Amino acid sequence: MSDRPINDSPITEDIVYACTCDFAGKTRGKGFPARDLEKRVHRGIGWAPTNTQITCFDAIAPSPFGALGDRVLIPDPATRVTLRALDQGLAEDFVLGDLYDTDGQPWALCPRGILKAALARLERVAGLSLVASFEHEFQFRDCGMGPGTGYALQGFRPHRVFAERLVGAMRAAGLEPDTIMKEYGADQFEVTMDPAPGLAAADRAVILRQLVHAVAESCGQAATFTPLQDPAGIGNGVHVHFSFRDAAGAPATYDPQGTHRLSAAAASFAAGVLAHVDAIMALMAPSVVSYGRLTPHRWSAAFNNLGVQDREASLRICPVSALSDIDTARQFNLEFRAADATASPYLQLAALVHAGCQGIEDGLSAPQATEEDLADLSPEALAARGLRRLPTSLPQALALFADSALVKDWFGAEFVTVYRLHKQGEIDHVADMTPAEMHRAYAMVY
Numbered sequence: 001m002s003d004r005p006i007n008d009s010p011i012t013e014d015i016v017y018a019c020t021c022d023f024a025g026k027t028r029g030k031g032f033p034a035r036d037l038e039k040r041v042h043r044g045i046g047w048a049p050t051n052t053q054i055t056c057f058d059a060i061a062p063s064p065f066g067a068l069g070d071r072v073l074i075p076d077p078a079t080r081v082t083l084r085a086l087d088q089g090l091a092e093d094f095v096l097g098d099l100y101d102t103d104g105q106p107w108a109l110c111p112r113g114i115l116k117a118a119l120a121r122l123e124r125v126a127g128l129s130l131v132a133s134f135e136h137e138f139q140f141r142d143c144g145m146g147p148g149t150g151y152a153l154q155g156f157r158p159h160r161v162f163a164e165r166l167v168g169a170m171r172a173a174g175l176e177p178d179t180i181m182k183e184y185g186a187d188q189f190e191v192t193m194d195p196a197p198g199l200a201a202a203d204r205a206v207i208l209r210q211l212v213h214a215v216a217e218s219c220g221q222a223a224t225f226t227p228l229q230d231p232a233g234i235g236n237g238v239h240v241h242f243s244f245r246d247a248a249g250a251p252a253t254y255d256p257q258g259t260h261r262l263s264a265a266a267a268s269f270a271a272g273v274l275a276h277v278d279a280i281m282a283l284m285a286p287s288v289v290s291y292g293r294l295t296p297h298r299w300s301a302a303f304n305n306l307g308v309q310d311r312e313a314s315l316r317i318c319p320v321s322a323l324s325d326i327d328t329a330r331q332f333n334l335e336f337r338a339a340d341a342t343a344s345p346y347l348q349l350a351a352l353v354h355a356g357c358q359g360i361e362d363g364l365s366a367p368q369a370t371e372e373d374l375a376d377l378s379p380e381a382l383a384a385r386g387l388r389r390l391p392t393s394l395p396q397a398l399a400l401f402a403d404s405a406l407v408k409d410w411f412g413a414e415f416v417t418v419y420r421l422h423k424q425g426e427i428d429h430v431a432d433m434t435p436a437e438m439h440r441a442y443a444m445v446y
Helices: 034-043 049-053 111-126 153-172 198-218 264-275 277-284 345-361 379-384 394-402 405-411 413-430 435-445
Strands: 015-021 027-033 045-047 071-075 081-085 090-101 129-140 177-182 188-193 238-245 306-308 315-317 334-339
Touching: 015 034, 015 071, 015 111, 027 034, 027 045, 027 090, 027 198, 034 071, 049 413, 081 198, 090 111, 090 153, 090 198, 111 129, 111 198, 111 345, 129 198, 129 345, 153 177, 153 188, 153 198, 188 198, 198 345, 238 264, 238 345, 264 277, 264 315, 264 334, 264 345, 277 334, 277 345, 277 394, 277 405, 277 413, 345 405, 394 413, 405 413
Parallel strands: 015 090, 306 315
Antiparallel strands: 015 027, 045 071, 071 090, 081 090, 129 188, 129 238, 177 188, 238 334, 315 334
């Protein structure tokens, strides 16, 4: 028998998970020893291009790459999240990154790289940078909270431990929490955070979704961001708030003399978003169940309209408060309401930026805000005002996306082809499910 002392201490080594947020809005990657982070920042980790065709259901959609080829995932250490609170059941260590070809060139299908290119276009055509924040709604699965809990302390109380852990985790991860509330829907919550520069805003959206899942699991619960858990219930959206800064960092969205108080650039940007929203909806709301939420009277969006403080407009001009310690120009922002969390935040923000830049380049004038219930208007009356219904299904949205010459110009023909194949694979996966089965399946994966 050995005379060596027995050491009962556990033997562990910290692992970092390097991730990309893919076409399915899923955060996937590979782990490596944390001590190797500096090396991996230079050499990266290997990534198969066909991985981009893994749908949210883990089926592989038709891939032009097959088993061939290699890419490299390079972590960005500025995005690293490390949360080790073992007494609370939290052990998170991950970092976001970019996908490159093996020759060191950015891969054309990298969502984070696509957003970088869109933000560079905005700076090039307008001399502006984007500031944004993603406002998320989600639900707890199978909690069965009864009526009378919408926005209520009574509904918040059972989830206080979760909420306080989440806010602490957000702050530790650098997300600057703003509000968390019991929302209107069954077992539904909403969480918001402070705005950040464009790329960081998308990074934060990816991180926030992972923190919600991790903290919910630490509390013995399961959260879902599915757009529609119950066809007869309330949906979960992602509201993308955004504004602009000029080259000196000054607010550039607000003009008290402009139409709807929008600066000239912001007005053209808004007009571009609404002019091309049909073509980008496959990136903004990219699941089969997304379109059950995008119907009139769900407080989401159903038409390509601008609204002033209208929570059913696709694009909303948000209110400002004279009570705030923040000046009006810095408060003033727009909100895109027709998005959800089945998408990659990088692709959502890139789509908005490209459509808005097109509006600036084309010199579009400020859209007129609507004030009535558009569902009461005939198609002819809507058309006379340049208004139309948003796509009502993912296949319709994909057709409009793939048929747009502008989208091919913004994102590249290869991206359009591969993305459509990916989403068609998702459509095929649920084609034989009953509505109840399909909604349960999406609730499980998101």
